[in-house]
Amino acid sequence: MSDFIWRNAVKIGLILGTVVLLASAIGMVEKFDERDLIVGILTLGQLLLYIPALYAGYLTVVGEKKHAPAPTLLGGALAGFITALPVVGLIFLATAWPGIREYFVNVSPALIEILTFGQGPVVGSLILIGIMAGLGLLGAAIHLIPVRVRRPIITALIVTLVVSLFSDVPLNVANQLLSRDTVRILFGTKGITVAAAIIIFVISLAAAVFWEWRGRDMRQSRQVSQDPAATKRRQRIVTIAMLLFLAILPQILGIFLTNVMAQVGTFALMALGLNIVVGFAGLLDLGYVAFFAVGAYVTGLLTSTSDLGLGMNFWLAMPIAVAASTITGIILGIPVLRLRGDYLAIVTLGFGEIIRVLVRSDLLKPVIGGAQGILNIGRPTIGNFEFVTPQHFYYLILAGCILAWFIASRLRDGRLGRRWMAMREDEDVAEAVGINLTTTKLLAFAIGATFAGLAGSIFASRLNSVFPNSFELLISINVLAIVIVGGIGSLPGVVLGAFVLVGLPELLREFEEYRLLMYGILLIVMMLVRPEGLWPSAVTKREMHADAEDAAREGIHPEQTAPLV
Amino acid sequence: MAENILDATNVTKRFGGLVAVNRLDFSIPKGAIVSIIGPNGAGKTTFFNCITGFYQIDEGDIVFDGDSIKGRSPDRISHLGISRTYQNIRLFSQMSAIENILVGMEPRLQSHWWGPIFGMRGTKMEEEKAVVEANQLLDFIGLRGKGDSLARNLPYGDQRRLEIARALASNPKLLLLDEPTAGMNPRETAETTEFIRNLRDEIGITILLIEHDMRVVMGISEDITVLDYGEKIAQGSPAEIQRNPRVIEAYLGRGAAGAATLEVTA
Numbered sequence: 001m002s003d004f005i006w007r008n009a010v011k012i013g014l015i016l017g018t019v020v021l022l023a024s025a026i027g028m029v030e031k032f033d034e035r036d037l038i039v040g041i042l043t044l045g046q047l048l049l050y051i052p053a054l055y056a057g058y059l060t061v062v063g064e065k066k067h068a069p070a071p072t073l074l075g076g077a078l079a080g081f082i083t084a085l086p087v088v089g090l091i092f093l094a095t096a097w098p099g100i101r102e103y104f105v106n107v108s109p110a111l112i113e114i115l116t117f118g119q120g121p122v123v124g125s126l127i128l129i130g131i132m133a134g135l136g137l138l139g140a141a142i143h144l145i146p147v148r149v150r151r152p153i154i155t156a157l158i159v160t161l162v163v164s165l166f167s168d169v170p171l172n173v174a175n176q177l178l179s180r181d182t183v184r185i186l187f188g189t190k191g192i193t194v195a196a197a198i199i200i201f202v203i204s205l206a207a208a209v210f211w212e213w214r215g216r217d218m219r220q221s222r223q224v225s226q227d228p229a230a231t232k233r234r235q236r237i238v239t240i241a242m243l244l245f246l247a248i249l250p251q252i253l254g255i256f257l258t259n260v261m262a263q264v265g266t267f268a269l270m271a272l273g274l275n276i277v278v279g280f281a282g283l284l285d286l287g288y289v290a291f292f293a294v295g296a297y298v299t300g301l302l303t304s305t306s307d308l309g310l311g312m313n314f315w316l317a318m319p320i321a322v323a324a325s326t327i328t329g330i331i332l333g334i335p336v337l338r339l340r341g342d343y344l345a346i347v348t349l350g351f352g353e354i355i356r357v358l359v360r361s362d363l364l365k366p367v368i369g370g371a372q373g374i375l376n377i378g379r380p381t382i383g384n385f386e387f388v389t390p391q392h393f394y395y396l397i398l399a400g401c402i403l404a405w406f407i408a409s410r411l412r413d414g415r416l417g418r419r420w421m422a423m424r425e426d427e428d429v430a431e432a433v434g435i436n437l438t439t440t441k442l443l444a445f446a447i448g449a450t451f452a453g454l455a456g457s458i459f460a461s462r463l464n465s466v467f468p469n470s471f472e473l474l475i476s477i478n479v480l481a482i483v484i485v486g487g488i489g490s491l492p493g494v495v496l497g498a499f500v501l502v503g504l505p506e507l508l509r510e511f512e513e514y515r516l517l518m519y520g521i522l523l524i525v526m527m528l529v530r531p532e533g534l535w536p537s538a539v540t541k542r543e544m545h546a547d548a549e550d551a552a553r554e555g556i557h558p559e560q561t562a563p564l565v
Numbered sequence: 566m567a568e569n570i571l572d573a574t575n576v577t578k579r580f581g582g583l584v585a586v587n588r589l590d591f592s593i594p595k596g597a598i599v600s601i602i603g604p605n606g607a608g609k610t611t612f613f614n615c616i617t618g619f620y621q622i623d624e625g626d627i628v629f630d631g632d633s634i635k636g637r638s639p640d641r642i643s644h645l646g647i648s649r650t651y652q653n654i655r656l657f658s659q660m661s662a663i664e665n666i667l668v669g670m671e672p673r674l675q676s677h678w679w680g681p682i683f684g685m686r687g688t689k690m691e692e693e694k695a696v697v698e699a700n701q702l703l704d705f706i707g708l709r710g711k712g713d714s715l716a717r718n719l720p721y722g723d724q725r726r727l728e729i730a731r732a733l734a735s736n737p738k739l740l741l742l743d744e745p746t747a748g749m750n751p752r753e754t755a756e757t758t759e760f761i762r763n764l765r766d767e768i769g770i771t772i773l774l775i776e777h778d779m780r781v782v783m784g785i786s787e788d789i790t791v792l793d794y795g796e797k798i799a800q801g802s803p804a805e806i807q808r809n810p811r812v813i814e815a816y817l818g819r820g821a822a823g824a825a826t827l828e829v830t831a
Contacts, residue, residue: 407682414681415674415692418660422668425657432617434643434672434735443678 005075009060013082013136016052016059021086023048024115027106028514033114035510036191037164044165044510045114049087053080053132057139064143072140080136084129087115091128095121152208159204164192168507172254246398250391259390260506262462265397266455268498270475271482272404272491273451278480279489279537280412281444282424284345286476287352290332291325291449293359293471295456297368298324300466303378308369314380318457325453326446333445337438340427352476360468373467377460393462400458404451405491411447412491420444478502481519485526487533496535570595570739570771571616575625578608578615578795585611587795588625593739593773598765600774600782602806603792604815609775610652612792613741616773617649618642630738644672648732649741652775654724656716662727663712666699669734699734706730706760722753726760733764739771740764746778758784783807791815 023029033045057076064072094100094107101107116124142150163170171187178186186196250258270292277285302310302317332351336344358364360371368374380387380396387393411417419440422430431437460466478501486497501519505511511518526533573591577584586608593599601609614620616627618639627634634642648669657665674695680688703712706726711719716727725745732740745761746754758781765772776782782789783803791799791806793815799806806812 410681410684411678414678414688415676416678416681418664418668419671421660421664422657425659426655428619428639429651429655429657430668431639432619432643432649433669433731434640435668436638436640 005061005064005071006078008063009056009075009079010082012056012059013079013085016056016079017083017086020049020052020083021090024087024090024111025104025107026514026517027108027111030106030108030111030114031513032510034190036188037161037167038197039188039191039193041194041197042164047161049115049128050131050135053083053135054139056080056083057136058142059139060136061140061143069144072143073137076140077133077137080139081129081133083136084132088125088129091115091121091125148212152205152212155208156201156205160197160201163200164197166504166507167192169253169257172257173252176252176254243402250394255390258394260503262390262394262397263506264498264503265394265401266459266462267479267482267502268495269397269401269404269455269458270452270479271486271494271498272401272408273448273455274479275483275489275491275494276408276411276420276451277444277448278483279494280408280417280424281420281441283441283444284341284348285445285448286345286349286473286480287332287355288348288448288452288479289471289473289475290352290355291329291452292456292459292475293355294328294449295321295325295453296460296466296470297359297374297456298453299457299460300374300377301368303461304374304376305378306374306376308367308374309376309378311378314378314461317378318380318454321457322450322453325456326450328453329446329449330442332449333442337441349473349476352473356468356471356473359471371468373465374460375465377464377466379461379464387461390462393458397455397458397462400454401495404454405495407447409491416440416443481523485522485533487536490533490535490537493533493535493537497533500534568595569593571627571629571773573612573616573625573627576612576615576622576627577624578611578620579623585795586615586622586792589792589795589797591790591797593771594788596765596769596771597787598761598772598774598785599788599790600776600786601790601792602776602779602782606794607792608795609792610743611795613649613743613773613775616642616741617647643735643737646736646738647741648735648737648739650725650728650732650743650745652743652747654721654728656724656728656731658717659715661713661715662703662708662719663696663699665716665727665731666702666734667695669731670695670699672735702730702734721748722757725749725757729760729764733768733770737770739773741773741775743775744777745774746776746781754778754781757781761785 029045029048031045032048033043035044036042037044037047056079060075060079061072090107091112094112112121115128117127118124119127142154145153167187167190170192171183174183174186186193186199192200249261253261270288273291274285274288277283277288298321299314299317301308302312302320303314305311332348336347339347359368362370364370387396412420419430419435422433422435423437423440427437430440459470463470482497482501483494484497485501486495487493501522505515505518569592571591571593573589576586576589576591578586589612591612601612603609611620615622616629616634618634618637618641622635629642629645629647632645634645634647637645657668660668674691676685676688676691700709700712703709706723706729708719708723708727708730711723716724719727729740729742729745742761746757749757761772761774762785764770774782774786783806786803789799789801789803789806790797791809791812798811798815799809801809
């Protein structure tokens, strides 16, 4: 029994130790150490060291049925200890051989300083080992606490950490609502103060305790009232509340966060479009950025007051730009009508690159500005009112997203949505039952491109300028990742995905250098833990879980056929 | 002789050097149940695929109800009034039973794709009517109340019938059934045979059948065509086919041809 714990402790400790070593060696720890979570107590870099140790302890004994205190705690401590070893190795290696920096640029004296708490390699390593073994022990000790006590504490801890991690959000809100002195008590320059941390912890603990002890009754009473009319009414109320919330959001967020929201909205709008192509119709399009670029450039050319532009009114230019995107969608759709799966992905990827190369090219430089882009793009006006601030554009983008959502949901539930779905399931059979693949596919490409064009048009006007490097391949990948992480085919999922993949990185600018690494990790974790996405559509949910259902059913119904006619 | 709904003349389909269907003449009288039989690889399914436009024929012509279907795409042929089922069931497995039937109605639906966006009345009414009709079809195949189950979750026999219902949803004039009783036990086979006969008698639809189960073929066909290596080797009533020496040879080998008559329960 305990033999199992030791082996597990070594295994998990080594795995997570390697993670810590990697995070240190590629510079994440050092970079993140600049960011305070709780001022004076915890930095993000330290968190990166401590969480794996804690988790190692937790994981080590997770398979045990009964937790005897002594082996559990010892196992956890051992796992934490082993997690510390690789990075301790790094400390001594770097101390003994300074030349290591030639190979690992990020193994700097500053990093070693952080890892050893400024105490020199020997004492520092001992402290580090001590802390990590202690955390491993703590992680294992979690299992010894009864669930009803454990859950609220963990919840409160996580809430506190998350709030401190995204302290920009409460900080900006507090700046709008509270006095300067109060804000200073709660927030440091980069993170929350100890006082704020305690307040948040206590409040979330109280809420979690309440939920733990009272929530069960509430959940049960809610399950009783599940007739369709009530569900529909509740949905309507939620929708209205959601819209109201989105409408007043810029007033409480402040300029910086509203700008972030505008960026999130731009991507959400694009993702809603790509979701039609990829999610509904099942056509993998990797060149989606092309339509975004067309929308942005056409708007730029038509409205710019510089030499390149025509100085047209934005409201006149936008429909033209959107129509141009739609037409581009159809034109690029025609050659790929006969392609499926991987081939389609590769060719569309090529189209995206063609557009990128074109806007950068010297050939078109006299027309669309080449690398210098287009400046002085016109802004929308209504009467004497001009859209200038992020808030104004936030509302414009919000309107675009609502429109796109509405159209997408109506089409999904109608005849065209059914055709897309059938085509996604089996193209040959879909054609045999009378679905014209050409129009059905082109409609998907065209409508998807339309949304991207709208996003591009607003984007150009919001930034007042367009440059070729806004239309890299990475944007296509980004939007596709939003659709997949959010939940393919799901409208709320896609919007949520935009928040997670566009909004959060804006708030965690420390992650900027490691953005792609984070994407990779996130995608792998998603595929392992939640392949259907964060907020899956009903269809995807049943696809992903159908195998389990099949297995369950096989035992129940042996062979059941209703008499014929 | 009754009027023919389908006339195939001199149809040839080649895959590289392999001649899958060779100068086949074939016709189906209106309102008949006609079968194509033959050993594995005889070209039966290939011929089906030629009729439904999935394959383009290399020579000859197929005329359906006065229109040549040569060069038409599968979706246009289905608009003309030909529907089919598949040897290995090919439902839209992640869609519900009723959605499968609704997709099958495609050739009959008129509404524009943008109808739902503006909540247009015509679109709404057509959809409502389609759902009502789809439910009637579900009743007809004995799947009342199972409309919301996913196609893949239905029992095997139900899936077979759902596939037929999807084919019927477009109100076709000609229904092609590719081994409708494959993988069924004797009781299910008997039920399905009865079901196919009823289809013709009640709806008056013409049926072309590919089938390996001789009891089914001999039981319901009015006319049987036997293919071997892509060529027609015999045609006639069930009784004639059972006695035909070339058919027996194709199925049982040369030695058996002299004495035996084709086992009805083969």
